[in-house]
Amino acid sequence: MYTQSFSVSDGNANDTAKDSAKASAKNTVKGPKPVPVISAEEAEKIAAFEQRIADDGRIEPQDWMPEAYRKTLIRQISQHAHSEIVGMLPEGNWITRAPSLKRKAILIAKVQDEGGHGLYLYSAAETLGVSRDKMLDDLHTGRAKYSSIFNYPTLTWADVGVIGWLVDGAAIMNQIPLCRCSYGPYARAMIRVCKEESFHQRQGYESLLVMMRSTEEQRAMVQDAVNRWWWRCLAMFGPPDADSPNSALGMRYGIKRFSNDDLRQKFVDATVPQAEVLGVTLPDPNLKWNEARDHYDYGAIDWDEFWRTLNGDGPCNKERLATRVKADRDGQWVRDAALAYAQKRAAREAKEAA
Numbered sequence: 001m002y003t004q005s006f007s008v009s010d011g012n013a014n015d016t017a018k019d020s021a022k023a024s025a026k027n028t029v030k031g032p033k034p035v036p037v038i039s040a041e042e043a044e045k046i047a048a049f050e051q052r053i054a055d056d057g058r059i060e061p062q063d064w065m066p067e068a069y070r071k072t073l074i075r076q077i078s079q080h081a082h083s084e085i086v087g088m089l090p091e092g093n094w095i096t097r098a099p100s101l102k103r104k105a106i107l108i109a110k111v112q113d114e115g116g117h118g119l120y121l122y123s124a125a126e127t128l129g130v131s132r133d134k135m136l137d138d139l140h141t142g143r144a145k146y147s148s149i150f151n152y153p154t155l156t157w158a159d160v161g162v163i164g165w166l167v168d169g170a171a172i173m174n175q176i177p178l179c180r181c182s183y184g185p186y187a188r189a190m191i192r193v194c195k196e197e198s199f200h201q202r203q204g205y206e207s208l209l210v211m212m213r214s215t216e217e218q219r220a221m222v223q224d225a226v227n228r229w230w231w232r233c234l235a236m237f238g239p240p241d242a243d244s245p246n247s248a249l250g251m252r253y254g255i256k257r258f259s260n261d262d263l264r265q266k267f268v269d270a271t272v273p274q275a276e277v278l279g280v281t282l283p284d285p286n287l288k289w290n291e292a293r294d295h296y297d298y299g300a301i302d303w304d305e306f307w308r309t310l311n312g313d314g315p316c317n318k319e320r321l322a323t324r325v326k327a328d329r330d331g332q333w334v335r336d337a338a339l340a341y342a343q344k345r346a347a348r349e350a351k352e353a354a
């Protein structure tokens, strides 16, 4: 077993998580402020919505939904979309330097996939009534977040493999449960995203296997990349549950199926055997199997670094944002031309039909 595939549990089998999400749906939880006075009609809509969530059904764009549900989804899906398109940058830097034609073709396909994921996710968010322009403006002006992991540089070719293995591996662990998220368009978008991420993870792992079977220098390069990326990948799952302000609402609404800490633990447990097959050491002296817990114990994550990076002070935050802003500006003429063409064509068709 050395890869992480689309068959990662989506939470369906985990009755504990499901039960706790359902149980918390019935209890009073932190979340939307209660509306002081509501009409009977509104109460009926809320009850129908709550029932659909409790039954593990899907909410669709035309359905009534509480404002807090809409806002939580817009926040999460847009941040996710931003992560996909910013995530194209660290690896995109290596397209011209890939060591062979085969690796170059794989890398181009992967980076292109990430762009596609961004598009599905922006489209899913648009069904909630937010425009793509607004979401992109929030990204470009620094109001919106994207994954902390993409604010680190890709120093060597081994970083590209490690991003596939660990970063995409962490992403799959987080995203498989989203295929069963309560919001239909998000859940459906995630099915294809996860299939493609699974390929990304496998290609990364395979390229590292090749390097590990090569020279001493290549092996050292892989180990160095693993040392630099391991802790960042653990932080990718978000702050510890006790410091995660959005988790309660996300779980109550069936958007998140597992907590940040639970997913992090699943990732550690799945990755340690993969590291053993690869022949690399994970840089954590406290990493050891805990018989009683039936999980690996692991050391302390540097949360100060995580928050610093989130707040704009990571090694590449400025560079990433500047690149996105430039790409958006450089592409404006294409959007203008496409729009002008569509308008011209619509006008001609209207004239012909008249």
Ligand code: 3HC
Pocket: 075, 076, 079, 080, 081, 083, 084, 087, 114, 145, 146, 147, 148, 149, 167, 168, 171, 174, 175, 235, 236, 237, 238, 239, 243, 244, 245, 246, 247, 250, 256, 260, 310
């Ligand atoms: N990077 C940046 N911000 C993060 C973060 C991370 N790794 N982890 C948490 N945060 C932010 C949250 O967005 C939240 O910010 P906000 O309140 O201003 O919106 C704050 O830190 C507190 O975190 P919470 O745990 O309370 O937030 P959530 O409940 O939303 O959980 C999450 C965070 C687990 C990232 C969740 O939003 C999620 O599952 N998102 C969908 C998956 C996703 O966005 N993945 C992105 C990375 S992978 C990828 O996209 C590309 C792939 O190709 C590798």
